[in-house]
Amino acid sequence: MSAATSTRPADATVGAVDTHCPYCALQCGMTLSPAGRASVRVRPRDPSAGGLCQKGWAAAALLGSPARLTTPLVRDGGALRPASWDEAVGLVARRIKEITADRGPDAVAVFGGGGLTNEKAYLLGKFARVALGTSQVDYNGRFCMSSAAAAAHRAFGLDRGLPFPLTDLEGADAVLLAGANPAETMPPFLSHLRRAMDAGGLIVVDPRRTPTAERAALHLAPVPGTDLALALGIFHAAVADGRLDHGFVGDRTTGFDEAWRVAAAWWPERVERVTGVAAADQRRAAAILAEAASAYVLTARGTEQHSTGVDTVGAWINLALALGLPGRRGSGWGCLTGQGNGQGGREHGQKADQLPGYRRIDDPTARAHVAGVWGVEPSALPGPGRSAFELLDALGTPDGPSALLVFASNPVVSAPHSARVADRLAALDLLVVADIVLSETARAADVVLPITQWAEEDGTLTNLEGRVLLRRRALAPPPGVRTDLEVLHDLAVRLGQPPERFPADPETVFTELRAASEGGPADYSGVTWDRLRAGERLHWPVPAGPAFRRPGHQGTPRLFLDRFAHPDGRARFAAVDHKGPAEPPDEEFPLYAITGRVLQHYQSGAQTRRVEELRAAVPEAYVEVHPDTAERAGLRDGAAAAVVGRRGRVLATVRCVPSMRPDVVFLPFHFPGAQRANLVTNPALDPVSRMPEFKVCAVRLSPAGEREAQ
């Protein structure tokens, strides 16, 4: 046992504890009342501020699950066998030293996750840059938030998912959701849209008639991969129908003329032909947004996970800017962050091109500041590394890393073209996975490290509105597991780092994070755990100011009210044009495959598939398809189908859904093995964000029994 673990209290439970849900970025408040490990009671903390969905209610089931890992595993003669922490971590440290000595520091890579607390994300990035000295660190948030983040940076000079408090949405008369299905992905969120729904102001853009689209006054169902054209059409309609906010555009933006020059070529009738969305509906969308006293445009993965994701989000922001929504109280543009700490996870240095505080790793001033906090020379910090898919794609290649450490991620299921990713992982000399259960990625590992769950440790997260939350420990972890921080501490020390440089106590790490973030775009220096314990609602930036020790800044609930974050204070229109999907359907693969979520499962399903209540509700993969399309493929409702694309085939049970577009099939991506939706998805990357095109690829549908004749 390391010194860090011996300080842990011996009690199994610590009474009722106010904390937050372990799943999505909404981070609903919940109260945990442990009565032993197998019986932890969950209650919504403040039902008036949003309750819990089925995932949240069932969250505690995994704490006492028999699927839980409680001992390290080491591969031995082809199989994983239990090992002591000393053996497992010792083995990892020894192999890292050997590989680094042989091939240099970039031969060892790190893959993080948007589920890690701020403290873990921060320490993981520091571990990579300082203890390993590698530039090869990225995380699964690249597959999540990167397009929206890049577009927001380009438009506003700063990226915070919602640049306004979530509760501001409660006053909205009109909300356009582009590629968002919160009724399933973050259900309690809908409570904030009641007014808009009642006012007939909810507009949902989604190729599928999702439960969210069913609540909409106007559902726009574009051909997959044509969202950008649709946004241009609504923008065009707004201008043509005299709805442009000339004052706002003139006073607070630049670049309108160039953006309009592109959008002028996308009149609604032309857009209709490309998107299948009626010109009249485009005009109606523009009218609903423009006539509302309070209107918002919100984007999410459906419109962002494309090889043109950044430009597509840029086109939605153009629309919002044309109507004068951003930077004003009671209106705006925002993005619905996905993972629990998708926001904080992208700010504190586990991203290939970033340092803590949302600083750029290629910025000399940022390097000097962070190196100073870390007590190293700026020149010792590596530069930018590969983005997530490029990193996974390079593993085990002559120029790529030959060792990988994975925290809080399951890329065998969640990465695009997942057969390729599994193949690359198999080519590694060393794969280390830290997880709570034996995920599909952990099964492929050489060393598996069992770690704590959300209710067994303290830490902060930053939710979708940029508010810093304190998750609190409700019960002691089972014997034999450690926190990620303890793992990093132990490994760093074994790699020759001074112990104090990698603290295992989360509050100590946070104090260091405050200093590292100070003066950066995401400035947390004025946030303390004591303020969070006292219930303060702090949205970053929260600068400490000169009196670092007595922070008093009240945070920034609403960004951009006076000025946008570009040097000239203005927001920027983006002159973006429609290109279409990287892999359009053709005669061989005539259908569009789109991917998404179901209410009962989260991400790769590693957690939720092991909660019986959730597993029983949705036990396996299915493919939603229009009955006509199913019939043409010789399939009926309930039949076993193969969804076949250029990169692989997915097995799924047919669900005939009459509201589906006849040219589209939908696959949920939470399932493993031959049911992985990502066996067919396209790793074509956005040129700016490096986001893969998860949301559209070309496939055909056939009965599962028939072998494909290639």
Place this chain on the structure above:
Amino acid sequence: MRTRVVIAGYGMAGARLAEEIRRRDPAGERVAIVAIGDEPHPPYNRVLLSNVLAGAMSAESVRLQEEGWAVAHGVEVRRGREVVSIDRDGRRVTLDDGTLIGYDVLVLATGARAWVPPVEGLTGDDGELAPGVATFRTLDDCAAIAAGARGGVRVAVLGGGLLGLEAARGLAARGNAVTVVHPRAHLMERQLDDGAGQVLAQVLRGLGVRVLLNSRAARYLPGDGLKLDDGRLVEADLVVVAAGVRPQTAQAWVAGLDVEGGVLVDDDLRTSDPFIHAIGDCARHPGTVPGLVQPAWEQAAALAALLTGSRSPYRGTKVVTRLKASGVDLAALGDVHAAPDDPRAEVLWLSEPSRGRYAKLVVRDERVAGAIALGVPDAAAAITQFYDRGLPVPPDRLALLLGRAMPYGEGAASDGGNPAGLSGTSVVCRCNAVSKDTLVAAWRSGARDLTALASATRATTGCGTCTDTVCGIARWLAQSEKAQAAGTAHAPS
């Protein structure tokens, strides 16, 4: 060695070609471009002129390129000039100012000109339009019409085709009293069948546009208006001529190129001279009809690919006609004239004149062969998708015609209005997957109010938007129980 491409005409087609070439050859390493445009303006988007006419857009906002685009992209533009002759042997063109320009490849993108019918008085002895008469083709035309239409004056529009109707609608929206004079029995006869034409006329009349069918103008009387050949007078202070266009092919014809209703081109947009191509309204390709922007832009892309070394043959464009007039939603495509008794086609049609709706679908070999959608915008969008991509149409044709090819599923109940009508398995609380059956069972087990039901089933504990429905179910169960106790009703199941 750079290819020197001379583009004769710098409008919708010519300017697009320059952009498409620069998209593929940004630095101009492979292709040098000289463009010759006869209008004094920078290139603009003709499709949007009806918006300009209606006063919704400025002339500036319909420009196709930023000021300085040509310079920044190495495109030499001769503005206000036109090609007057082509020397095919010497591979050079002569401009109207006498300048000679040599080419490796010449592209004709000279477009079309408004056609003025031979009506007495419309033109003067010099062939110029008489005062009070304007065509509707260019930005200058728009300015002339706008100037002449000030103060709500009376306007006669000569021609009830696409352009004439867009002009008429735009002018009516500006407060002018507009009369459309059309020589045929129904409007837009090229794109519509008789039934649709009649409903369209009725819709336009409802928007304040007077429509005269089977009416021929005989004489223009300045100050009075148009005298028709049956003796009637259409009072008008301004006459807008929208009687069709003629491709500009004079120089091509003089140079000996094959011309037949346009300069004939093949799939490489090549004319009968291998060094001369033609695109847009002046060109004639067997796979499309002239006069629309979509074919011109697709031709520009195909030709740009060829000129930059990656051949991408143009196979034609499926044409969908959309009338752009506010308050009217009209799409027409393919063979619209098939009769309901056509033995080789399946023809569905539906006419609802009282609401301005007309829909027709012609199906051959399980594919959309033609359609008209007036006043049914979502049908127009869906049918166009099937037509463009040649997808088999759904077995339920009527649903497609009504715009309901994608029928709406039943959502979670959002009001507590009629809980009895909900099926037992229908999901009431989606956040927690709670069905009506589950709520009924919980109620029977003693959960008699919202709090108890929420605690027993988790219903309402997510987004809370099902609260009304859950309360409604509780009330309904209570009432049923009371009624049952009184022996007057059966229990809910």
